[in-house]
Amino acid sequence: MNSLAARTESMNRRSGTLPDGRRWDALERGFHCQLNGGILIAIDYIPGGESARIKGPVDGIADAELDQWFDWLFALNPALQRIVVSAPGRIRTTAVKEISRVDFYSRPELWYRGNNGGNFPLQWVESESGLRHPLRLAPLRGEIYRRHFYSLGMDLSLRHLDPEQDLELFTQWMNQRRVARFWEEAGDIAKQRRYIDQVLQDPHKSPLIASFDDVPFGYFEIYWAMEDRIAPHCDAQPYDRGFHLLVGNKRFLGNRFTRAWLNGVSHFLFLDDNRTQTLVGEPRADNIAMLKYLNETFGWQKITEFDFPHKRAALVQCERDIFFRAMGGV
Template identity: 30%
Template sequence: MTAPLPRITSDYAYRRPDPQIDRTVAFRRVALDRDLGRLHAWLTSDHVTPYWSLGAPLPAFHQAIGDHLEDDHVTAYVGCIDGVPMSYVERYWVAADPLADHYDADDNDQGIHILIGPPEYLGQGCGTALLRAMTALAFRHAATDRVVAEPDATNDAAIAAFERAGFEPRETFRFPHEDKDATRVVCDRERFVGAFSPGAIAANGPPADGPAVNHDDATHRCPSGEHGNSTLEADR
C-alpha cells in the first residue's frame, strides 16, 4: 500500500527557474480557503471543460473538489509563473490510481495531471515548463524511476507538451474511469536527468526535440502574485 503524499509546512513546495522561458516556476499546495474561487473559474473555462469533469456550480464544485483533495494518493498544487497563480497540477501515486489497471505499474511510479487556467498563459511555453518542474519534483523521491500521464488521445497539444518535457508516448487505450481514449506517456529518470533537467538544459541547451516555446500548452485531465521561500517537499 502506498503512503499518503506528504504535506508541506511552507508556502512553496518547489520552485526553480526555467531557462527555456526565462521565468520562475513554483508550486504550492492547494488551500481551498484562498483557492476555491480561482479553481472554480479555471475548471469552468471553455478551454478546460472538455477535458475535466469538475466544472459544476460553485456549491457542488466545493464539495467535489474538497472530497478530491482528501484523497491520500494525490497531492494538489497551484502552479505559479513568476509568483502568479495560473495552473492546477496534481501529482499522484499510480499504484493507487485506476491508471495502474492499464499497464504494469511499479509501486513508486508517479503520475501528473495538469491544466492551465488563465488563457493568456496558453501558447507561451508555460505548460512544458510546468511539466518539467513537476517531473523534477516527482524525481525527488529517490525510488521513483518513472513518471507517467494519460492525456486524452485527441489532445495533440497536451501530448506535444509532454514530449517537450521529456515524456515518450506509448500505447493508446480506452480509459473508462475518465470516459476517454488515452495515450500513456512515460518519462524515465535517466532520460530526464540527462536531457531535461535544469543542469542539462543549462549545459547543453534545449534537446534536439525540445520545446518550441510558442506552440505548446493545453489542458491535460486524467479529474495574483504570491511569493514564498523555496522549500522542497519531503519524500513520502
C-alpha cells in the same frame, strides 16, 4: 519566442545578470562571471560542447557560490553534460571538482521545499479494496518547489492548494470551455469545493497550484500510480507518479511556458521521492496539443492507447534516468 530562440538570444548577448544581480560578460570562448564580493571567475565553453571548465580563485569558496552559475550554464546549453572546476596555478587537467548535469539536477536542496525526498520509510498497507501499497506521507502545506527558468526570466513555483485562498480561482478555471472539454467537471463553487475536498481526503493525491513569478496559472493534481485508475494499464510500481493538469491563466498558454512547467513538475516529482523511477499520464487520446508537447519534451513519450469508461486515453511515460540527462535546457 520559442525556448531554443530564447536560449540562443541569451547566450549571444555580451553581458547580463543572474536573478540575484551577479554579472556575467561574454569572452571570445566563454564568460567572465561574478561571485559574491566581486570575485571574477572564467568559464571556458564552446556552445554545443559537452564540457565546460570554470577557472578562478575557487579554493575555499562555498558550493552555493557556484550553484547558480552551474544552473545558468546547464539550463541554457542542453548539450552540456559536465562542468569541471579548476583553480589558478593548478595543472589544467587537474580538477578541484567536477559535476554532471544528472548529479546537479538531482540535488533536492536547491529547489525542493517538500517533506519527503525519499526519506519516508517503506511501510506496506492494505486499502479497503484489498490493494497493498506503500503508506504515503501526508504532503507539506505551502510552497514545495521553486526554480528559475532562464529562457523565461521567471520563477516556477508549486504550492499546496488552499481551498480558502484558491477555490474561487479554481472554479473560474474549471468552467472555461476548453478546460471543461477535457475535465468534464464544470459547475458552481459548491461543486468545486466538494471536488477539492475529495482530493484532499484521498491519501494518494495532492492538489497543487502552479505559478510563474507568483502569478497562479494552473492546477496540477499529482497522484501515486499504484493506487490510481491508471495502475492496470501501466504495470505501476510502488513509487511511480503521475499528474492531471489544467492551465487556467491564458496568459501562460504556449510552447515556451508548457516546456517550463512540464520540466518543472516532472523535476519536482522525481525530487519528491528518489525511489520514483517512472512518471505516467493518461491524457485524452484526442488531446493532440498535449501529446505533441509530451513527445518533444525531456524523456516523455506516448506508449500506447487504452480505454477508460469515460474516454479513450493515451498512456505516456517518462523514465528518471532519461529525464535527468535531458533536463535543464529551458
